[in-house]
Amino acid sequence: MNENFEPKIIGFLCNWCSYAGADLAGSSRISYPSNVRVIRVPCSGRVNPLFVLRCLIKGADGVLVSGCHINDCHYSEGNYHARRRFAVLKQLLDYLGIDSRRFQMSWVSAAEGDKWAKVVSGMVEEIKKAGPNKQFK
Amino acid sequence: MARTGVFVCWCGTNISATVDVEKVAEAAKNFQGVRFSTTYRYMCSDPGQNIIKQAIKEYRLDRIVVAACSPSLHEKTFRKCIEESGLNPYMLEIANIREQCSWVHKNREEATDKALQIIRLASAKVLRDFPLEKKFISVEKKALVIGGGISGIQAALDIAVAGYNVVIVEREPSIGGRMARFDKTFPTLDCAACILTPKMVAVSQNGKVVLHTYSEVESVQGYVGNFDVKIRKKARSVDLKKCTGCGQCYAKCPVKVPSEFDMGLGMRKAIYVQFPQAVPNVPVIDRENCRYFTQAGKCGVCRKICPFQAVDYDQQDEIIEEKFGMIIVATGFTQFDHSVYGEYGYGKFKNVITGLHFERMVNSSGPTGGKIICPSDGRDAKDVVFISCIGSRDEQKGMPYCSRLCCMYTAKHALLLKEHNPESQAYVFYIDIRAAGKNYEEFVKKVQDEYGAIYLRGRVSRIFEKGNKLIVRGADTLSGSQIEIEADLVVLATGLIAQADAPKVAQMLRIPYDKNNLFTEAHPKLAPVETITSGIFLTGACQSPKDIPDTVATASAASVKALGLLTQEKLVREPQIARVDAVLCSGCKLCVQACPFKAIEAEEIEDRARKQKRIVAKVLEGVCTGCGVCTACCRMSAIDLDNFANRQLMAEIEVV
Numbered sequence: 162m163n164e165n166f167e168p169k170i171i172g173f174l175c176n177w178c179s180y181a182g183a184d185l186a187g188s189s190r191i192s193y194p195s196n197v198r199v200i201r202v203p204c205s206g207r208v209n210p211l212f213v214l215r216c217l218i219k220g221a222d223g224v225l226v227s228g229c230h231i232n233d234c235h236y237s238e239g240n241y242h243a244r245r246r247f248a249v250l251k252q253l254l255d256y257l258g259i260d261s262r263r264f265q266m267s268w269v270s271a272a273e274g275d276k277w278a279k280v281v282s283g284m285v286e287e288i289k290k291a292g293p294n295k296q297f298k
Numbered sequence: 299m300a301r302t303g304v305f306v307c308w309c310g311t312n313i314s315a316t317v318d319v320e321k322v323a324e325a326a327k328n329f330q331g332v333r334f335s336t337t338y339r340y341m342c343s344d345p346g347q348n349i350i351k352q353a354i355k356e357y358r359l360d361r362i363v364v365a366a367c368s369p370s371l372h373e374k375t376f377r378k379c380i381e382e383s384g385l386n387p388y389m390l391e392i393a394n395i396r397e398q399c400s401w402v403h404k405n406r407e408e409a410t411d412k413a414l415q416i417i418r419l420a421s422a423k424v425l426r427d428f429p430l431e432k433k434f435i436s437v438e439k440k441a442l443v444i445g446g447g448i449s450g451i452q453a454a455l456d457i458a459v460a461g462y463n464v465v466i467v468e469r470e471p472s473i474g475g476r477m478a479r480f481d482k483t484f485p486t487l488d489c490a491a492c493i494l495t496p497k498m499v500a501v502s503q504n505g506k507v508v509l510h511t512y513s514e515v516e517s518v519q520g521y522v523g524n525f526d527v528k529i530r531k532k533a534r535s536v537d538l539k540k541c542t543g544c545g546q547c548y549a550k551c552p553v554k555v556p557s558e559f560d561m562g563l564g565m566r567k568a569i570y571v572q573f574p575q576a577v578p579n580v581p582v583i584d585r586e587n588c589r590y591f592t593q594a595g596k597c598g599v600c601r602k603i604c605p606f607q608a609v610d611y612d613q614q615d616e617i618i619e620e621k622f623g624m625i626i627v628a629t630g631f632t633q634f635d636h637s638v639y640g641e642y643g644y645g646k647f648k649n650v651i652t653g654l655h656f657e658r659m660v661n662s663s664g665p666t667g668g669k670i671i672c673p674s675d676g677r678d679a680k681d682v683v684f685i686s687c688i689g690s691r692d693e694q695k696g697m698p699y700c701s702r703l704c705c706m707y708t709a710k711h712a713l714l715l716k717e718h719n720p721e722s723q724a725y726v727f728y729i730d731i732r733a734a735g736k737n738y739e740e741f742v743k744k745v746q747d748e749y750g751a752i753y754l755r756g757r758v759s760r761i762f763e764k765g766n767k768l769i770v771r772g773a774d775t776l777s778g779s780q781i782e783i784e785a786d787l788v789v790l791a792t793g794l795i796a797q798a799d800a801p802k803v804a805q806m807l808r809i810p811y812d813k814n815n816l817f818t819e820a821h822p823k824l825a826p827v828e829t830i831t832s833g834i835f836l837t838g839a840c841q842s843p844k845d846i847p848d849t850v851a852t853a854s855a856a857s858v859k860a861l862g863l864l865t866q867e868k869l870v871r872e873p874q875i876a877r878v879d880a881v882l883c884s885g886c887k888l889c890v891q892a893c894p895f896k897a898i899e900a901e902e903i904e905d906r907a908r909k910q911k912r913i914v915a916k917v918l919e920g921v922c923t924g925c926g927v928c929t930a931c932c933r934m935s936a937i938d939l940d941n942f943a944n945r946q947l948m949a950e951i952e953v954v
Contacts, residue, residue: 187397
């Protein structure tokens with residue numbers, strides 16, 4: 162493992178829960194690694210699995226999709242769609258020979274700033290273990 | 299060629315302490331399309347906004363990136379700002395470099411680098427931004443209130459007094475709801491009927507209110523401003539217009555059945571009014587028990603005796619279709635079914651009753667005329683044991699939540715017992731006393747000190763019969779002793795739960811409900827009477843257990859929200875909705891199935907190129923909430939979401 166490797170992670174955050182949770186981490190001044198670049202989406206159900214693949218092809222070391230907890234979706238069922246789609250995608254990544262650790266999902270509510278910080282730290286650790294994504298270079 | 303302006307905010311030292319704002323602004327000039335960048339101490343202030351306005355003019359900027367705090371705070375501010383300079387308000391992106399950067403990273407170099415990356419993403423997205431127009435929808439100037447209890451009555455009155463039309467749909471034959479069954483109300487001991495019935499009369503006499511009693515909402519279609527509602531007016535068998543409420547019919551009716559309103563403690567006739575102050579004061583025929591219906595045309599006494607020919611055995615259910623602008627849900631609660639607690643012997647022992655039974659018994663217009671008796675033999679109840687938290691705060695057999703009012707109504711019952719039967723003694727088994735309300739704690743204290751109710755902290759383990767007495771065995775955890783009480787009557791303080799058909803109602807209205815079937819508010823603190831479905835509001839105990847003051851407060855709150863819509867000629871809504879490219883759409887209808895809001899319909903169009911008709915998806919603009927679930931399931935990328943379009947998100951991915 163390269164100690165100096167700082168992974169580049171793309172996070173798709175739903176506007177209502179996870180993005181607000183990340184904001185809360187900020188207003189609570191909870192620090193976490195700076196590796197995640199956030200793309201705001203209305204709902205985790207908005208995230209097309211192709212976006213995730215595109216991120217990996219473009220050289221992202223990890224991709225995170227984060228939404229509201231199950232049952233709490235602002236759009237009542239968008240995160241169910243996301244959960245199913247990405248369960249399939251995760252398996253597809255294995256099948257494609259892409260380290261499936263590079264893709265993760267999390268449920269972070271607007272009240273869980275500390276959880277967001279933990280999710281980011283955990284993911285960075287995990288991707289550091291997985292190493293740089295060189296498959297598409 | 300795009301001409302982007304990047305404006306980096308210091309936010310005092312909130313951002314500038316960890317992010318080198320000048321360096322970031324300078325580096326942002328190298329991003330594609332950026333023509334101008336600058337920094338300012340407080341970009342949201344008037345001088346800050348003026349810098350943006352001036353730069354738009356001077357550098358002919360056509361799109362803007364503001365690197366500042368979270369878009370949840372000032373996105374609207376800056377949209378308005380650039381709109382005032384003649385730009386479309388949606389040609390704006392916010393780079394969140396405060397909450398998600400300067401506040402969470404301490405290393406200046408690291409934070410500066412990340413801020414620049416965040417601005418890079420926003421600058422890439424803004425290149426793909428396109429002008430959007432605000433949508434306007436019409437508003438039907440009439441509100442629907444589902445449920446005619448105190449909650450629905452109050453909401454309807456508030457709307458009517460403001461001068462707007464409102465319709466109440468109540469499934470029972472009379473409005474009044476649960477409160478109509480109560481005797482006194484805590485902590486002031488006002489008589490429930492004395493404060494409720496004037497409101498019932500006021501609502502029925504208000505020209506702006508239409509009452510549909512003995513009716514149910516059958517279906518709801520449409521969206522805010524334009525709900526299409528079907529109401530089933532069940533056959534009452536009595537003409538509402540002809541009947542004067544003289545009461546001769548039920549005086550003569552030969553069929554007696556237990557009264558639901560009196561919890562089976564008294565009897566009613568097959569043609570009946572629920573209670574003396576019923577509104578409308580028009581009887582209803584219970585066709586399941588009426589001899590005319592059960593014995594094929596026999597009897598018919600009520601029709602013969604009615605001086606106004608109001609009884610109509612041939613009346614049919616009627617379906618009313620009406621349009622409403624908004625809906626207030628006031629469907630209330632029901633009692634917890636305590637039969638799961640076998641140890642309390644409910645159903646087995648006649649003298650174990652619930653709080654609502656007690657309420658009817660103590661009511662002077664109730665089945666016992668206000669006497670508190672033992673249902674088994676009619677003797678006065680002397681030693682009465684009250685057991686609280688029946689079905690509340692019990693994750694195993696009951697509900698995990700506290701029902702909030704049982705402590706208070708039990709205290710009230712203990713007081714009323716002493717007033718009605720001065721020789722009596724009340725014993726209250728409790729877990730905790732929750733008396734959080736104005737004058738509530740004082741009330742409980744009064745019941746203990748002045749009325750001598752004995753409060754025992756602990757649970758009851760068993761109740762059994764001994765002669766005509768009930769032996770209540772329980773623990774007093776404060777003295778650490780076993781207690782046995784010889785009681786005449788045991789009253790169970792059953793908790794409040796959602797109506798049995800609450801999930802059905804929620805699904806019909808497309809509002810969420812929680813694991814306890816209680817309807818979910820849009821935000822637990824800042825939007826407690828709204829739902830995430832715009833135009834649908836909640837009041838009363840259908841949202842969570844509430845006492846009368848809270849119920850009335852939420853009813854008024856919900857009606858203010860409804861009035862906020864009623865006073866608008868047109869509703870403005872965010873243009874972030876799905877859009878279908880009919881040329882690409884293959885008509886697979888996957889999006890129709892995926893949409894949580896039924897906002898996509900299949901539509902037949904004339905395909906001129908192929909000279910044939912074909913099916914494509916069509917977005918109902920008023921219904922779409924802009925979640926984008928449809929976009930991710932479209933195989934043709936034919937459906938896209940304005941403001942979060944595929945090309946906008948892809949642009950961000952490309953530059954990461």
